[in-house]
Amino acid sequence: MKQITSIQNPYIKSLVLLQEKAKTRKQTGTFIIEGKREIEIAIKGGYSIQTVLFFPEICSETEAQKVVKAADFIEINKDIFQKLAYRDTTEGILAVAEIKSMNLSDLKLSENPLILIAEAPEKPGNIGALLRTADAANLDAVIIANPKSDLYNPNIVRSSVGCLFTNQIATGTTAEIINFLQQKKINFYCATLQNSTSYHTQDFTTPTALVVGTEATGLTQEWRDAATQNIIIPMQGEIDSMNVSVAAAILIFEAKRQRGF
Numbered sequence: 001m002k003q004i005t006s007i008q009n010p011y012i013k014s015l016v017l018l019q020e021k022a023k024t025r026k027q028t029g030t031f032i033i034e035g036k037r038e039i040e041i042a043i044k045g046g047y048s049i050q051t052v053l054f055f056p057e058i059c060s061e062t063e064a065q066k067v068v069k070a071a072d073f074i075e076i077n078k079d080i081f082q083k084l085a086y087r088d089t090t091e092g093i094l095a096v097a098e099i100k101s102m103n104l105s106d107l108k109l110s111e112n113p114l115i116l117i118a119e120a121p122e123k124p125g126n127i128g129a130l131l132r133t134a135d136a137a138n139l140d141a142v143i144i145a146n147p148k149s150d151l152y153n154p155n156i157v158r159s160s161v162g163c164l165f166t167n168q169i170a171t172g173t174t175a176e177i178i179n180f181l182q183q184k185k186i187n188f189y190c191a192t193l194q195n196s197t198s199y200h201t202q203d204f205t206t207p208t209a210l211v212v213g214t215e216a217t218g219l220t221q222e223w224r225d226a227a228t229q230n231i232i233i234p235m236q237g238e239i240d241s242m243n244v245s246v247a248a249a250i251l252i253f254e255a256k257r258q259r260g261f
Contacts (some may be wrong), residue, residue: 001061005076005077009080018096036093051071051095052093054074054094056092057092119219122148124156128164129159132160133249139252187229188210188226189231203258204255
């Protein structure tokens with residue numbers, strides 16, 4: 001069993017970079033997962049685990065091997081664990097996993113798909129909440145248009161509570177995604193204030209994508225012009241917008257209600 005006891009170890013330094021730099025994650029094709037539950041969900045979601053690091057005072061070698069059956073196992077000390085872990089409740093185990101492709105062409109959709117599309121979301125908390133809602137509704141896919149953030153950012157991995165691994169996820173430009181939807185004959189409904197009709201008047205029982213933008217700027221004109229229909233959630237207060245993940249949840253579960261779920 002390999003042991004590492006120094007934060008100055010070159011491999012540990014490379015893992016710190018993996019946590020901190022999107023460029024390093026892209027170059028290596030890997031990222032770090034924290035916690036037993038998250039690692040188990042990732043494995044169930046088809047992610048390959050290269051290396052497991054465990055802090056034996058919290059997670060023994062035997063426990064680590066129950067979580068991951070086949071990988072390189074490295075015992076680390078408290079200093080290294082605290083250096084690499086983003087959470088206090090990481091259960092003494094971290095894993096280096098291989099990044100998955102997020103190409104639109106890799107999506108496997110049902111005959112009557114329900115998809116969430118988010119244009120240029122930036123806040124990790126919002127992205128995590130969108131993924132959790134998508135998991136709760138068992139959507140076919142989540143598509144991120146013009147992504148501003150690396151989806152394997154540890155803050156997104158953490159805020160999604162494992163739902164980064166349970167959803168089918170793809171990324172692309174707005175033009176690529178609109179073309180994809182049109183080729184697949186999927187109607188798409190854009191949540192926007194302009195030229196909109198109330199969301200509950202629309203039929204979401206056919207192949208459907210629900211499109212949301214950022215709270216600050218909303219959806220770009222390209223989406224609004226191409227939409228099957230622009231939709232709005234009627235609001236009765238003083239403000240005219242709500243948190244993007246809340247808005248997405250309202251639209252998604254209206255579609256689920258119409259579909260009898």
